[in-house]
Amino acid sequence: MPQMNMVQALNLALRQEMERDPNVLLLGEDVGRDGGVFRISEGLQEEFGADRVIDTPLAESGIVGTAIGMALYGLRPVAEIQFMGFIYAAFDQLCSHAARIRSRSRGRFTCPLVVRTPYGAGIKAPELHEESTEAFFCHMPGIKVVVPSGPYSAKGLLAAAIRDPDPVVFLEPTRLYRLIREEVPEEKYTIPLGQARLAREGDDITVISWGSMVERSLKATEGYRVDLLDLQTLSPFDEEAVLASVRKTGRVVIVQEAAETCGFGAELSATIAARAILHLRAPIVRVAGFDVTMPLPKLEDHYIPSVERIGKALDEVLTY
């Protein structure tokens, strides 16, 4: 089986989905000629043509808005927003339209759209290039939120997102694009949305994480006996997998890169409290980004949850 990084895995998923279904097309800033600023769509314009891999003007609301129109018409557009920090202009389109058209038309019109965007910190990039605001989208009924944590899951989840009948916000952890190489099947496969993955198995603690923080959590939990759950899909998330693990371990550490307040960890905590509180042997601990404006590169390392902070939380719940 070939070794791939996430860039190669995503590129392959896009290529295979485009080969499989002529309704799949790509649009976004610099996705064509340049192959995307992270090269996720490298070579695809040459292969599929400029009317299927579309370089758009600089207009995020326009990109998502036109992609919604294409989806309504029956295509399966995959829109790229160059960085998550630039998705906010398209928020209106996502929340007011993509999320609700199925409901508003009572199923007559649907929006099978994927909006891919690199997210997260740790690449020493300029302002707004390191945002991690997935919770905004998780709060919106009608939108699915998917976050791969490595090349294998990236390929299978992206294929599943493209085939999904509803709008999916697909967040790619920028820091991991080229950091992890692993075996990725050449052939097509999907990973069902809404299912968590057990990245490590153990009885003492349930560590719940997703995307960029899975890699850190793996490092931090070395030598500990933990269930490390990689959620993969945040909305809808795999409640049963979370609860089953919590009932087994009785201790929970949630690791999220996003700011603590109202992050997705809050939803997890509330769900665990509601459905498994009597199994808990220690308070739930969240290791999260701080409630501050995402710092510029000089200070960003102080923001991102570190292996040490995660380790401290593990010890805290173990010794409670």
Added chain:
Amino acid sequence: MPEETIGSCTVKRLSILDPQGNADEILLPPLRGEDIRRLYELLVLSRTFDGRALALQREGRLGTYPSILGQEAAQVGSAFALEKSDWVFPSFREMGMHITLGYPMHLLYQYWAGDERGLVSPDDLNILPVCVAVGTHIPHAVGAAMAASYRGDRNAVVCYFGDGATSKGDFHEGLNMAGVFRAPVVFICQNNQWAISVPYDHQTAAPSLAQKAWGYGFEGIQVDGNDVFAVYRATRAALEKARSGGGPTFIECHTYRMADHTTADDASRYRPPEEVADWRDKDPVLRLRRFMTQRRLWNEEYERRVLDEATAAVDEAVRRAESAPKPAATEIFDYTNAELSPRQERQRKETG
């Protein structure tokens, strides 16, 4: 009823100084020899600053950096027309404007090295922080201009952005409001022909950006953006108009991004080298030097002095930027709000 023409738009282009350094005597702004030298020195300083930034980035001493190479006249020429009290809403590729207005260069280096403290505008300047989210600052400039009108101040507001920004909804909303409220604002668009890999003709089907202003009910003009005199003249006229209640103006500076989009980009992947070579002949610094040579405002000795002074100033700025004390981890909290919440206080203790 016959069809009738109810409006038509004419688009003007202003150029004064040609690439050979010949100037249109009638359009040449009334600048003294020392002003012209000052313009030249600012162009050279901006270019020296920029070259050093690229070198520092290669050595890992600066983060991702967007070069201004080739666009110096658009920035220096426009900023030279401003008063210190005017308000400026930049995008992220106007370091020549900063330098012209006297924004400390060491702060620029500090910012591009990833340090928020580099964005702190000195008290005598009203330059907003660099705006990374393309075009999103355009409505702010309009609002500030409306505020200046409301207060009865004579300040004008200038907003800089690129060709790519004209595709954003914020551009439309901002320019429309500027027209409706006749806000004293000057939009300076550096049309450098590229938005990363997207060329001008893929950004818009309009033959010029200047003509867009017509749709909003105010004047737009294209200027040769590599001609420092044309940029200066157009900006001055627009500022005077703004100050005297004449409303907004849109200035399209027709220029070229000679370098990669940023140090994270490789422009050879998407644009032909012949195009870059064509524009090299239209270099803004070279053409002013040719003009000055004709007027006996330039000689080798002067050139050496200008370069030496620019190099010394840049050396000093780098030294100051790099000797700034390291920011403390707790500083990530310091300006989140006027007062920290109890939760932020707890988090702050965790970092400190």
